[in-house]
Amino acid sequence: MKFVDQATITVKAGDGGNGCLSFRREKFVPRGGPDGGDGGDGGSVYLRADKHLQTLYDLKVKPHYKTRRGSHGKGKRMSGKRGTDIYIRVPPGIVVVNGKNTIGELLNHNETLLIARGGKGGRGNYRFTSSTNRAPDHAEQGTRGEEKKLQIILKLISDIGLVGLPNSGKSTLLNAMTRARSKVGDYPFTTLNPHLGMLRDDYKRIIIADMPGIIEGAHQGRGLGLQFLRHIERTNLLILVIDISAPQPLNHYESILEEFKNYSGELLKKPRVIVFNKVDLMNTVPEFTLEEKAFYVSALKGHGIQELVTYLKHEDTIKAR
Ligand SMILES: Nc1nc2c(ncn2[C@@H]2O[C@H](COP(=O)(O)OP(=O)(O)OP(=O)(O)O)[C@@H](O)[C@H]2O)c(=O)[nH]1
Ligand SMILES: [Mg+2]
Known part of the structure; x- marks a missing residue:
């Protein structure tokens, strides 16, 4: 396999799902309470060191990564599904750089590094219920997942x-x-x-x-x-x-x-x-x-x-x- 010791990748973590704005509707219950569920968190992107790899060739071939967004919350207090995290395998010894800043490095097998955080799911309206507000009429939006362009540099680990x-x-x-x-x-x-x-x-x-x-x-x-x-x-x-x-x-x-x-x-x-x-x-x-x-x-x-x-x-x- 080709030896590649530098690669630029773009990563986009999933956005958080929106919280839901909903009120319970039931037969015989004239005014149901708020029951909008939370949005799910977006998936994050991680790097994981794998001692079986010796090159960044895979990243060169596949430089773009994104994870799924969290689903929106639903009525009946149902939370949205989380976006799944992804782990990109890299050889141990890499340094991650964003522009002029070093974000981190991975030296040991199986170590992981978060490189793009998924957005938080927004809270549904039932979460805002309080003694003074029994019918909250708002829910939160999910936040956006991080999006980055990163340089991955391999410094081989040898004695x-x-x-x-x-x-x-x-x-x-x-x-x-x-x-x-x-x-x-x-x-x-x-x-x-x-x-x-x-x-x-x-x-x-x-x-x-x-x-x-x-x-x-x-x-x-x-x-x-x-x-x-x-x-x-x-x-x-x-x-x-x-x-x-x-x-x-x-x-x-x-x-x-x-x-x-x-x-x-x-x-x-x-x-x-x-x-x-x-x-x-x-x-x-x-x-x-x-x-x-x-x-x-x-x-x-x-x-x-x-x-x-x-x-x-x-x-x-x-x-x-
Ligand atoms: N006579 C003799 N020739 C040697 C010896 N060691 C290496 N050579 C020869 O020197 C030449 C260069 O050897 P390499 O091992 O490729 O040298 P290198 O330092 O790795 O070279 P680069 O990778 O180009 O930097 C080859 O023709 C080898 O056969 C030695 O101990 N004695
Ligand atoms: Mg040589």
Whole structure:
């Protein structure tokens, strides 16, 4: 299924039904009392997070949602029927935005978020009966259901993000560490969408996200970078994948950090490890002195992968799921 991480939807909640204005009519009862029932509430629109979904593709295909109105009240104090609520399924990790305001987000499976409230049903006239007014001659109108145009933005939920320049071997690394089959190619921008893989042991489930390559200027929208950097905003750890066979591997390290800094300071604060990949292409493997923990691996041949996996499974910054 196509990966879609942004969608605009319109939602219209049902209007409330009108209250009824009615008086009882019965044989032998000359002046019956007021008996107009209440209008039903209109149906509301909710979002519900569903862990089985990974994309907003469905919303792209079907962007309009509305619920039924409440029925009007009737005589004999009969209330109108409520409009049924609807729940739109979305993947966990979405943020809902209305213009410039964030309305809310859904992170966990089955969590729900009200996005358009149904109108209230109006009260029927019998409700207005009082000691001073035994024959109220008015009933309320139902209120209108909310109508909104909303932007839904998906920020994938993953524990670890794989970031690096195009072709550094991120997808190959994901495939080597997990059972994922992320597309690999000897050209830049093979990976066009984030791709998830999972590391699992008895205690933890660690979700790793393979990202499209980032290039200089990614934070300004160059390459594919910007639109995807937000998917790593929620990770606990970043793995910077660097092709050690490149002429100046440390320049790659610098430029990734520069993009992080320009995107948002938050990315820079995240714990990270460095993976120097493609050691199989080197006769001698240089060792760099960096602040971060570094691994020297060959994702293609499998060298050093087990050590990296063991480290990640024991890394405290990665929360158990
Ligand atoms: N020799 C060698 N080649 C590797 C290694 N890892 C990846 N490659 C090759 O490098 C090329 C790019 O690999 P990918 O895994 O697609 O790289 P990527 O970082 O995901 O690339 P983008 O998705 O385009 O950003 C492919 O031809 C891989 O076979 C490695 O450890 N050694
Ligand atoms: Mg890739």
